[in-house]
Amino acid sequence: MKMLAAALSLAAGLGAARADEGMWTFNNFPSQKVEQQYGFRPTPAWLDQVRLASARLAQGCSASFVSSQGLVLTNHHCAHVCIEQLSTGQRDYVKSGFYARTQAEEPKCPALEVNQLVEITDVTARLNAATAGKEGAAYGEAQRAEMARVEKECQTSDRLRCEVVTLYQGGVYDLYKYKRYQDVRLAFAPEFAIAFFGGDPDNFMFPRYDLDVAFLRVYEDGQPARMEHFFRWSERGAKEGDLTFVSGNPGGTSRQLTVAQLEYARDVGLPDALLRLAELRGRLAEYRHRGAEQARHSNADLFYVENSYKALRGRLEALQDKTFFASKVAAEGKLRADLAKDPARAQRYLPAFDAIARAQADLKQLRRPLNQLERGLAFSGDLFRLARQLVRGAEERPKPNGQRLREFRDSALPAVTQALFSPAPIYPEFEKFQLAFSLEKLREALGADDPAVKKVLGQASPEELAERLVNGTKLADVGYRRKLWEGGQAAVAKAAEDDAMIALALRVDPDARAVRKRYEDGVEAVTKRNAELIAKARFETEGTNTYPDATFTPRLSYGTVKGYQENGREVRPLTTLGGAFERATGREPYALPQSWLDARARLDLATPFDMATTNDIIGGNSGSPVVDRDARVVGLVFDGNIQSLGGDYGFDPAQNRAVAVHGAAILEALAKVYRADRLVQELRSSAAR
Missing domain, CATH: 2.40.10.120 (Thrombin, subunit H)
Incomplete structure (x- = not known):
């Protein structure tokens, strides 16, 4: 390229x-x-x-x-x-x-x-007031809670979808109100x-x-x-x-990231993703050769894997271009030098760059359990995704709206239930194939002696466990899923007695939540807070004369x-x-x-x-x-x-x-x-x- x-x-x-x-x-x-x-x-x-x-x-x-x-x-x-x-x-x-x-x-x-954007409201002052003087976990918790309140006030009907959108790395917060179809x-x-x-x-x-x-x-x-x-x-x-x-709705860009964040993407994030996609592409190609139905069931997955691999490879090549990367380093250096000319601005804004760099170092250490256990790389397929939605939904919905995981806030529940009760077909053989591959990668990423790996696999091989999990669940039945959703924690706990997939989701949830909290408090909140400071430094001279990074809005x-x-x-x-x-x-x-x-x-x-x-x-x-x-x-x-x-x-x-x-x-x-x-x-x- x-x-x-x-x-x-x-x-x-x-x-x-x-x-x-x-x-x-x-x-x-x-x-x-x-x-x-x-x-x-x-x-x-x-x-x-x-x-x-x-x-x-x-x-x-x-x-x-x-x-x-x-x-x-x-x-x-x-x-x-x-x-x-x-x-x-x-x-x-x-x-x-x-x-x-x-x-x-x-x-x-x-x-x-399908969503139609019907209204945009600036809620920056409200979000800034909620997080004023807070750092780390306190900052993240206050921000998530205020976002949930703003969205709930907006969403007066299930036919609306309300989202607080972070723009300019936290320089602006807008409330987007969509009509939902x-x-x-x-x-x-x-x-x-x-x-x-x-x-x-x-x-x-x-x-x-x-x-x-x-x-x-x-x-x-x-x-x-x-x-x-x-x-x-x-x-x-x-x-x-x-x-x-x-x-349109560009999914996400990284044009305003710091050099430390770009270095993480170049040296860690993108290589990790490409290695997994390359292997998955080969496995999917093998699966498709098993027969016409196997090819039909896996067609979309292979398409998306091939597309993602080529796209991410292009991003990596861009960051590996020494001249281009040097231009990013020079641009950040110029901004920092300009800030250093004013002692007050230097004291307020320059530490933000170092804080983000430290957060990226923490992410490098945290990424494997985070990606495997919380972001779902270890548990591919529709059946585990449904099990986790039921397990977490049962625990999250009784909580106050502002204290829930973001994906279970009131404004998000119509989308959750649509996916949960979808009558889309689930193909057991393909589920076993996906789950066996991802369980194999879990063991490879974290090591056979990792407590979470032992908790998941026990004495079983990835193939044996995948077979047992898929054969031992009734989650392909929409009526069964609806019953568990409506029954809440008691229904989910009882189902775990004889539903292997629900039992697995319950068993790994404490570990997944723990690594998520470490990420949200130690990486995400630190990055957001300090990116917001850098955005404010830029705003003092530029205002909104440029565009924000893409956010799928x-x-x-x-x-x-x-x-x-x-x-x-x-x-x-x-x-x-x-x-x-x-x-x-x-x-x-x-x-x-x-x-x-x-x-x-x-x-x-x-x-x-x-x-x-x-x-x-x-x-x-x-x-x-x-x-x-x-x-x-x-x-x-x-x-x-x-x-x-x-x-x-x-x-x-x-x-x-x-x-x-x-x-x-x-x-x-x-x-x-x-x-x-x-x-x-x-x-x-x-x-x-």
Whole structure:
């Protein structure tokens, strides 16, 4: 991966952002800068329309509303879990695709939730007052309690989702109020072969020829939701040089982290994650060869593992670039030198850098038990996840809201129960495979003599224990789970007498909670408190003239449809449908579906297929609409190029590119490949308004 360090922006957190850089919050969007650069000024009304027409899939992607009837546009890979869960051995919608010819044929996704951001409120003063004068564990406890109070006051209905969002590393706290849609149904998805055409070899590459698109629909009270705000569709899409906006939910960036935090990621966090993903990828590939059903059950997991491995490898390569890392060191050094010029500021702010460095050293020692026992690496699969939710839910819900674990606060319970009572299928053989692998890694990470390992494995091998646990639980039964949830601690304790998975979750919970508390008090609280101080130091000179790191909350970026230079050659920003047929070999991952081969004569092969833009994006932006200055959909983000993988730490406008399906290709395919007349008419009807 080529990182042009001199071109990478140091502005994120250290000065004003440069051309096309930034994942901006809707209440601090640089409209004047856009006008100066592109001659178009987004007004408050325009920004409100874009925000309200945009959506978030709570499970980790972006989306948008594209009709008044609740139609939702997102990526195939964002809806993949739903598509797979609705599939069976007899009808594999991942392989064959899906189209509901009537609304009555739209099946409900077992576990998807769609969020619409309806209000932003600044609660910084309230959070700062709650934590004033506190350090360490006291700071963390006070902050969590106040966040829980703020969210509970906001969430007056289960149809709302309220979250306190930390911005600028604690410089700003905003309350985000979302409208929550939990009745989400599948309307359309193409075959996996065209949604991920080119497979892993083409992932994070350009040119691309993917129709990575899916249409969902949100319902209220059994009927399609009536949407006041939605995006109209542009029939022609975008052309080279057009101004584009991407509205989405970037998952997280690290552009404002200290050098100590970046060193931890480079030397410890990323290598650990990559080593595990590499081995898991090999194991999954072996599992898929056991048979067609095994391949179907594990398809989504392999896709996400391969995608994560490539993304994290790109991040590591960015941090290993000596020139780039030196620029980060220099930028922090300049900030510290500026602070040192004022004794009062130096005394107040400079110790924060050292405190964060000490917290990272503590994290290095704590990470293995934390990742294994609390973050779930030791217990892969759905069954243990359900067992832990039941065990912890039973213990946490009787507590005052502010004293609970964050994931069980009142504002989070609707999401917990949706996942807990999901009717999604659970496959015992795949559960055993996942659990055996993760138990093996537990023993490897902590050592066979570790008390927690002995408590989990006893005399059993990982394979033996996985077999016993999966065979010895009834958690695949939704009714059983509901009974335990409603029965609370007494019901869970009784179930542990003959349910092996519940018994395991109870047995390991004290150790997991203990390591979590050590992390929250000794690492997280220290890091948050001192990052907040550094943010305040920056605010004294910069204010909010730059954008905060991404937090999987709605953001807006701007850019243009534009190519780039790679290895001395020009990469054009648009591909065509005809290019897909030229690239096809008839063999995976370059085998076009039969539906496309049959439709070739009907297609306008000059239609733009995929496009590259200079919009600043990161993981979580998948499913984001690309819109023009008239707030019309011209594309759908599904990836970035290989150069963009360093975007977690900086932005290079010369080479970083967002990759999107062109809006014209979506309409062309719907109309001529899939004969999805109902959807085409709905989109065109919306566009005409």
